[in-house]
Amino acid sequence: MTQSLTILRPDDWHLHLRDGAMLAGIAPESARHFARAIIMPNLVPPVVTGAQAQAYRERICAVTGPAFTPLMTLYLTETTDPDDVVAAHQSGIISAVKLYPAGATTNSASGVRDFNKVRAVLEAMAEAGIPLLCHGEVTDPEIDIFDREAVFIDRVLDPIRRATPKLRVVMEHITTANAVAYVQDATDSLAATITTHHLVINRNHLLVGGIRPHYYCLPVAKRETHRRALVDAATSGDRRFFLGTDSAPHADDAKESACGCAGCFTAPNTLSILAHVFENAGKLDQLEGFVSQNGPDFYRMPQNDRTITLEKSATPVSYPAKIGTGAGPVTVFDPGFPLYWRVVD
Ligand code: DOR
Ligand code: ZN
Numbered sequence: 001m002t003q004s005l006t007i008l009r010p011d012d013w014h015l016h017l018r019d020g021a022m023l024a025g026i027a028p029e030s031a032r033h034f035a036r037a038i039i040m041p042n043l044v045p046p047v048v049t050g051a052q053a054q055a056y057r058e059r060i061c062a063v064t065g066p067a068f069t070p071l072m073t074l075y076l077t078e079t080t081d082p083d084d085v086v087a088a089h090q091s092g093i094i095s096a097v098k099l100y101p102a103g104a105t106t107n108s109a110s111g112v113r114d115f116n117k118v119r120a121v122l123e124a125m126a127e128a129g130i131p132l133l134c135h136g137e138v139t140d141p142e143i144d145i146f147d148r149e150a151v152f153i154d155r156v157l158d159p160i161r162r163a164t165p166k167l168r169v170v171m172e173h174i175t176t177a178n179a180v181a182y183v184q185d186a187t188d189s190l191a192a193t194i195t196t197h198h199l200v201i202n203r204n205h206l207l208v209g210g211i212r213p214h215y216y217c218l219p220v221a222k223r224e225t226h227r228r229a230l231v232d233a234a235t236s237g238d239r240r241f242f243l244g245t246d247s248a249p250h251a252d253d254a255k256e257s258a259c260g261c262a263g264c265f266t267a268p269n270t271l272s273i274l275a276h277v278f279e280n281a282g283k284l285d286q287l288e289g290f291v292s293q294n295g296p297d298f299y300r301m302p303q304n305d306r307t308i309t310l311e312k313s314a315t316p317v318s319y320p321a322k323i324g325t326g327a328g329p330v331t332v333f334d335p336g337f338p339l340y341w342r343v344v345d
Pocket of ligand 1: 105
């Protein structure tokens with residue numbers, strides 16, 4: 001008998017949709033399965049004002065139509081105006097503010113170098129209940145790339161949270177057991193998103209037997225013990241962990257290069273992969289919490305009332321290896337194992 005699973009429609013609490021021809025090519029892949037998504041502001045130039053967020057939202061909606069709701073964010077810079085942030089939030093244009101340490105990842109050059117310069121914005125956000133979404137990696141060249149998340153917790157995140165205890169924070173795309181433990185030990189003003197790809201790959205997948213550019217992302221995948229800690233957290237039922245795919249498309253020629261870009265494009269097959277991961281952990285009953293309930297609860301938004309149904313087939317399901325866009329083909333994340341679950345409705 002075919003196994004099927006109907007759950008509340010999922011949301012993606014961390015998504016890159018880009019702009020122009022790339023946006024037009026890849027946004028339908030998220031809109032097909034997800035009701036809402038938190039949209040990252042790291043365009044070139046970045047989305048730094050409420051007016052820019054509103055214009056970007058309109059460009060997204062023109063592609064996806066009304067069934068998909070983009071939840072906009074502002075890119076925090078050292079010159080961000082606290083009043084603009086609060087006004088954009090009060091008028092419903094933005095749902096959160098994104099912190100990129102300068103130089104941490106793709107298009108992060110305008111990010112924050114001196115955290116003292118954003119104190120006033122963070123205070124205003126704490127008062128207004130606006131979540132701060134952290135790319136949690138230090139950029140100190142002395143710090144090894146595999147340690148950058150753990151050091152960020154000690155050097156940046158913990159001091160910010162101590163100085164501004166009311167601030168609601170999401171540590172984005174966590175990759176370490178250190179981050180899992182930090183969230184578990186914190187109050188419920190702190191939550192974390194976990195990506196699909198970090199539940200599946202460790203650093204061996206990236207580097208053993210040849211370098212795999214489509215597995216390169218930031219934060220970079222860590223060793224297997226960390227991947228297991230992420231699976232345990234995601235499937236635990238702890239409401240502070242929820243899905244943020246960090247699906248981050250780059251055209252293939254930008255990935256398959258001597259200096260390839262960071263980002264895994266998981267939008268088309270994320271739900272198939274997650275059903276597989278949760279089933280393998282014996283926790284299929286926790287999938288709905290992770291993809292559809294914990295996120296809106298943290299963001300103080302209603303859960304979706306529409307549903308989605310997944311079905312498990314006896315033979316592997318197919319998905320496109322690449323999505324063609326006007327900005328070039330984009331390779332879809334290959335989990336490295338066959339998938340049996342697919343979204344049917
Ligand atoms: O792998 C990543 N890609 N990590 C990020 O933080 C940014 C993203 C992108 O924009 O390509
Ligand atoms: Zn991201």
